[in-house]
Amino acid sequence: MRLILIGPPGVGKGTQARRLAEHLGIPQVATGDMLRDHVRKKTKLGQKAQSYMNKGQLVPDDVILAMVEVRLREKDAAGGFILDGFPRTVPQGVGLTVILERLDVTLDIIVAISVNQDMILTRLAARRSCARCGAVYNLVINPPKTIGVCDACGATELILREDDRPETIRKRFDVYQEQTFPLLAYYSPTGLLKEVAGDGTVDEIFQNIQAVLPDKPNRS
Ligand code: AP5
Numbered sequence: 001m002r003l004i005l006i007g008p009p010g011v012g013k014g015t016q017a018r019r020l021a022e023h024l025g026i027p028q029v030a031t032g033d034m035l036r037d038h039v040r041k042k043t044k045l046g047q048k049a050q051s052y053m054n055k056g057q058l059v060p061d062d063v064i065l066a067m068v069e070v071r072l073r074e075k076d077a078a079g080g081f082i083l084d085g086f087p088r089t090v091p092q093g094v095g096l097t098v099i100l101e102r103l104d105v106t107l108d109i110i111v112a113i114s115v116n117q118d119m120i121l122t123r124l125a126a127r128r129s130c131a132r133c134g135a136v137y138n139l140v141i142n143p144p145k146t147i148g149v150c151d152a153c154g155a156t157e158l159i160l161r162e163d164d165r166p167e168t169i170r171k172r173f174d175v176y177q178e179q180t181f182p183l184l185a186y187y188s189p190t191g192l193l194k195e196v197a198g199d200g201t202v203d204e205i206f207q208n209i210q211a212v213l214p215d216k217p218n219r220s
Pocket of ligand 1: 016031032053128
């Protein structure tokens with residue numbers, strides 16, 4: 001299965017992508033997570049990306065496309081993948097089409113998740129991420145077992161993401177409307193685009209997504 005998850009900041013793409021990856025046995029390819037990993041490791045790419053990310057702006061398309069192509073060529077992505085947070089602009093959508101042609105594979109479905117902004121703001125205010133390994137928690141629905149300690153790596157720095165400050169979230173919403181929302185019109189003629197309501201519990205939304213997945217994904 002080759003699937004794209006599209007939706008505004010904080011709508012729950014990462015949460016659902018992780019569940020789908022486990023359920024379908026294919027990797028989650030999350031450009032935001034990949035970029036944050038580069039930032040943590042202070043790579044050249046991370047240093048370039050950080051200033052865009054902290055301001056709620058998008059990292060340039062050429063940087064993202066090169067990073068994604070390398071990832072999709074890795075062995076574990078040969079049988080399918082879940083794209084989370086990519087593509088995010090029409091040029092990235094066009095670039096992805098070219099990458100998929102080079103890999104000789106096709107997309108199965110594009111799931112667009114939507115929810116109202118107030119709910120997103122509430123969810124993001126409660127999100128905490130591990131500064132060491134990037135594991136994601138939510139103080140309301142998914143807190144760590146021991147307050148302030150990462151279940152995954154034991155680090156004691158569970159932080160509010162720099163771009164989850166209210167003024168930066170607003171900027172990210174604007175960027176979504178201007179640069180990412182037009183992708184829905186780009187994908188609409190493919191017939192692969194399915195819209196799913198993002199309100200409700202994590203389980204309910206997971207079921208909504210499962211209900212629109214194709215029974216038989218494309219082989220190539
Ligand atoms: P990225 O990390 O992709 O951020 P985003 O798209 O803004 O999405 P988020 O990670 O904030 O949220 P999400 O939708 O995954 O929600 P989550 O599941 O965590 O990108 C960050 C930055 O990197 C960008 O601004 C840009 O600078 C750069 N970047 C990344 N990709 C790029 C690209 N392709 N091109 C250019 N630049 C790029 O859920 C949010 C919270 O809600 C969590 O706490 C979660 O536990 C909770 N939650 C989830 N579902 C529910 C539910 N049903 N009920 C209650 N709480 C819930």
